[in-house]
Each structure stands twice: as C-alpha cells, then as structure tokens.
Amino acid sequence: MQIDPIKYKSVTSGFGVLLKEQGIRGLFKGWAPTWIGYSAQGAGKYGLYEFFKKYYTDIAGPEYAVKYKTLIYLAGSASAEVIADVALCPMEAVKVRVQTQPGFARGLTDGLPKIIKSEGALGLYKGLVPLWGRQIPYTMVKFAAFENTIELMYKHVIPTPKEQCSKPLQLGVSFASGYIAGVFCAVVSHPADNLVSFLNNAKGATVGDAVKKLGLLGLFTRGLPLRIFMIGTLTGGQWVLYDACKVLVGLPTTGGPAPPAATELAKA
Numbered sequence: 001m002q003i004d005p006i007k008y009k010s011v012t013s014g015f016g017v018l019l020k021e022q023g024i025r026g027l028f029k030g031w032a033p034t035w036i037g038y039s040a041q042g043a044g045k046y047g048l049y050e051f052f053k054k055y056y057t058d059i060a061g062p063e064y065a066v067k068y069k070t071l072i073y074l075a076g077s078a079s080a081e082v083i084a085d086v087a088l089c090p091m092e093a094v095k096v097r098v099q100t101q102p103g104f105a106r107g108l109t110d111g112l113p114k115i116i117k118s119e120g121a122l123g124l125y126k127g128l129v130p131l132w133g134r135q136i137p138y139t140m141v142k143f144a145a146f147e148n149t150i151e152l153m154y155k156h157v158i159p160t161p162k163e164q165c166s167k168p169l170q171l172g173v174s175f176a177s178g179y180i181a182g183v184f185c186a187v188v189s190h191p192a193d194n195l196v197s198f199l200n201n202a203k204g205a206t207v208g209d210a211v212k213k214l215g216l217l218g219l220f221t222r223g224l225p226l227r228i229f230m231i232g233t234l235t236g237g238q239w240v241l242y243d244a245c246k247v248l249v250g251l252p253t254t255g256g257p258a259p260p261a262a263t264e265l266a267k268a
Contacts, residue, residue: 030095032108037091041084046242048080049143070144077143081136089131090124092196100201127199130207134192138185142235145181150255153177163257170253174243175236177255182235186228191219193227 018027053076057065065072094111097104105111115123153173154162160169198210211219243253 030098030107033091033095033098033111036108037088037095040091041088042238044084044087045077045080045139048083049076052076052079070148073144073147074140077139078136081139082132085128085131085135088135089128092131093124093127096127096197096201100197127196130192130195130199134189134196137192138189141188142181142185145184146177146235146239147255149180150174150177154255162255165256167247167253170256171240171243171247173255174239174253177236178239179232179236181239182232183228185235186224186231190221190224190227194219194222 022029053072056072056075060068060072090112091108093115094105094108097115098107098111105114112124119126150173153176154165158165158169158173165173194214195207195210198214199205199207214222239254243256246253
C-alpha cells in the first residue's frame, strides 16, 4: 500500500492480490533481514534505554529526576535509538527491496551482497536519516507514553493496590499500556515510515520525490490503520516479554512494585 497504492488499494484487497500472485510464501518474504535487523535493534534499544535513563537520572539528581522524569524518558530513548538504528538500517534496506522489487533477490543472503556490489556499503545506509526520522520519534513516544501510561493505570484504573497485584496482572497491565503506547507510536512515525519504504524502493529518489508522489495527506495516512494494529500489538507484546524477563531474574515489572527482597535490602 505504501509503495503501490493503485495495485494495493486497501488492506483486504492487498492481502488478496499478494496471495494470488505469490501465495502464502509471499507473506513471509523478507523475514530473515526483518528478524535479524529488529532483533539487534530491539536488544540494543531496550538495553541502552536502561543505561541512558540511569545516566540522565544521575545527572539530574533525585529532585529534578522526579520533576522532569518524562524528559529523562524522552532523552534516554532517543539516545538509545540513534545507536540501535545503525544495526537496523542495512537489514531494513534489504528487507524493503526484497519485499517491493520483484526479482531483486530471494532474501538476505543474495540481497545484501547485491546492494553492496551495485551501490557500495554506504548504499545500505542511504535510508539512515529517514529511518532516524521514523524510529527516534517512535521510540521516544513508545517509552515515554508507556512509562506514563503504566503509572496512570496503576493509579487510576487497577482497583488493587500495586503492591498486591499478582505477576500475571502486572504483565497484563504492561501489555495494555504497551498497546496504548503503540498506537501513539504508529501515528507519530508513520510519515517517516512511508518515506523509508519509498526511498529504499526507488533508486536515486529524494524526499521531495516521495512527497510529490504520495502527497502530503498520503504520507500521513496511507497504510496507517494496518500499522496501528501491527505496532500496537507488537509494542504490547514487547513490553510483556521485557517485563517477563525482568520477573524471571528477580527484578520488578516496569512501574510495578519492587520484589520483597529488594524492598528489604533498600531498608537495610
């Protein structure tokens, strides 16, 4: 829908055309660069977010860290995403071309060397600035919206005191808060997502070419409902997985109560 709105007029017709032309395998085209790219980016993003959040909290000091906590969430997530996207960008370039250019390559193993041979290694990074334009606002909203939403959920929505919430309930709150944050993420980052898809698909294209072809309204709305569903579900699932891993190693869920052992240690 982002690349060829005439051929793929809507979500349902798009699935129909894709299944008719490529079969079930067409739905999984580009899975390898997607899996590798977003795994590396996700691991870097979440780990670096915790690092930068603590770093900026220490700089701010106890009083200002509480007063300006949302700014710390925004700064920490933006810093993490700048670095994480360096790992994602080459895989995103291969994924987009495999998915949108018939006959370009079967997947990662032949697509990656083909881009390097024709455009050099820097060709893998020609979409880095638009990728930052998509991912940095996306991640800033993702983490800041999640952190604030989960705080509001425990304060105003969940009737049980936070300290008495079971672990499954805490993970449910994480998913709901993550889904809500994902909706905001999708809306904020969607124009840049359209740009990344367009630039990686059209050799030598510029941002101006993309705006001219897609139109300003199309840049903000084309494919948005599907992306809201996808990003909302994905973001909710990511936060559940992240918090489940924290629980397994004895850490509290995000926004949840500290484990008894940690509470006793703090008192000591």
